[in-house]
Amino acid sequence: MSGKADPRQPGEGTTSTTSRTRLDRGRGALGPALELVHTGRAPTRAVLTAELGVTRATAGAVAAELEALGLIQVDARPTAPSGSQGRPSHRLHLAENGPVALAAQVHADGFRAALVALGGRIVATAPGCEPVDADPAKVLGSVVDAGARLLSETGRRCVGAGLAVPSAVAEPEGLALNPLHLAWPAGSPVREIFAEQVRAAGITGPAFAANDVNLAALAEHRHGAGRGSRDLLCVATGHRGVGGALVLDGRLHSGSSGLALEVGHLTVHPEGRPCHCGGRGCLDVEADPMAFLITAGRPPGPEVSLLKQADDLIRHESADPGVRAAVELLIDRLGLGLAGLVNILNPDRIILGGLHRTLLEADPERLRAVVADRSLWGRSGSVPILACGLDHNSLVGAAELAWQPVLDDPLRALAAA
Template sequence: MNGKATTTRTRLDRGRSALGPALELVHTGRAPTRAVLTSELGVTRATAGAVAAELEALGLIQVDSRPAAAGSQGRPSHRLAVNDSGPVALAAQVHADGFRAALVGLGGEIVATDPGCVTVSADPAQVLGAVVDAGAALLKGSGRRCVGAGLAVPSAVAEPEGTALNPLHLAWPAGSPVREIFAERVRAAGITGPAFTGNDVNLAALAEHRHGAGRGAKDLLCVATGHRGVGGALVLDGRLHSGSSGLALEVGHLTVNPDGRPCYCGSRGCLDVEADPLAFLTAAGRDPGPEVSLLEQSRALLRHEYADAPVRRAAEELVDRLGLGLAGLVNILNPDRIILGGLHKALLEADPDRLRAVVADRSLWGRSGGVPILACSLDHNSLVGAAELAWQPVLDDPLGALSHQV
């Protein structure tokens, strides 16, 4: 091979190796222009242009070469954005009060969603079959290409087996092979691409780190309570910290009230039963109704009746318990940002000063400067996170992942 051919091959190889990092930069909003992409990748303008053109040819991004607005200085740089009519991932979420399916494009954009049902059977195969059927209907209606599927469940998911170790709030058998069942249902529905499963709060944290309130954090702690129970997740240097077998950050079983309610884990006074929607409704003296989920009932109570003394006292009680748990986590993990989801987000918004004061008073690092505590900012962040699992092979190798599905 002559020198010119070798140089061309080297450039092609270098360009292909940059496709994944370039797509991730556009996907997470960190490269809005070709000039920024060039700088972030550390390549020449020609290479960055070739990479952007290849991603556009794959149908993943859009390159806008229209001139910059009048009055701008210097040579305008091409604008980059995800292709809003490109491929999608099928995302599914199961929780105590129902399930939901969605189609999610690059950039974490929810393209379509189906709210599913409001009751969840004790048979995981039946539930996962129904949620995949709902997703398949969305795909058929959209006419979009699917890169894969991701599932979020309210349970620790043991690795490498993909089993739901403790689906306490679903009445599913412990150790249910949810990843295997989900993958079988995805294949049976004729949906292309690999299938993945993860814990719902882990996936919410991943989505928030890439697209929401956690963007830019180095060590991000996420704590959330959805429909039942409390979960936590940690993102370190852009990657989920799931421990040696996927079971890290089971923060719901931190004891915050030693004389409190019995927990499903066998202990007493865990965050899981002391700081979730049921605990809040009980503390406020309200009997949960069947009309809407416990989470929606709790949010409505905070939104419309926070001025009532029993509701305010219940909120303060939960804020203090949550703050105690967060302080312990800050002492152990030393995160540079905390984000809160579900009912915890609503509690933070109702009384941010009280929660931050409890954390600062009870944590070593809080006293020395404080840790930013923010509300999660994405709607359906667990769904978006489930889609991130399906998008990851494409982010790693766009050309390889998409060519394998042709």
């Protein structure tokens, strides 16, 4: 070791070296940190530090890197609430004009495209009410074109695209196995078709596809009524049919090949209506909007979606005896199905979407009483039954598919987008 003095002045070069070292140590924490802010669990840098289990300096370097990537914003001059003690912490916000994911949803009455930012915030939407063609390529081409127009109009950077479809989607191929209400061929390769349309439109980033209720559950668990639940059961009916999903320990449970929780084919009325699956009296045909309209004696009209017609009847004509009787019957059918699921799955929370949310709001005590009477937890406690909290939660969930690579590795995903 020479006796020569270091020609640098005291501290010169050491600050930048230390910052790089802290960031290098924290690179593995970028994804977890972003997910904490994305799901609202780290509103300040102090909370982020505690949740990550790192030093304040490392948390600061991680937050600064996420800010440099255009994903979050850090308050430059934190202020403490009036009357509070101690050093105020920097607040963390999601970037107002940051990147977005293209989300698409196809249902029996049309489609919708949206741009969704981090935090599940919908930036722009483009509904499409054209008839759903029997050729999935035509429909997906239309919805991707609508999304491409939104991207052009807003000038936002896109990280990828996600698609929600009313069908079980088999993994790993991404095949829509039973798109009955869309008249698409069984086994349509929707993920491949969607990805081709996304590439053809010049949209960057990977493309994904999954079942709409699975995606609704994922969105609600991260941003809505399911936040904080460990074992979350979601049951919903949209425009046609009934679907279910389960989130276990924060992860969507899709089974060995993506086909778990096909709850629409639980029998709740053995002498009931014929079902597409070959059975009778399944939830799919006993507790969806079409079933409600038929039970209420109201013919479905072509000018308005089935879901809207059923919702409007419950909300605005509840005094009508036929409507009231239909509400009670569908609540009883739904409650019977939920009780069976509770006995099997033992969730700590149930959330209901679509028409089921409206039925819950119409008579919450009746539904809870039916489930309690027909399930084991009626004698051992109770599980909360709540309404889904997000509008367009399947769209938000579709965006979550596209955001996941960014949450896993922000640096790699944004470099590729």
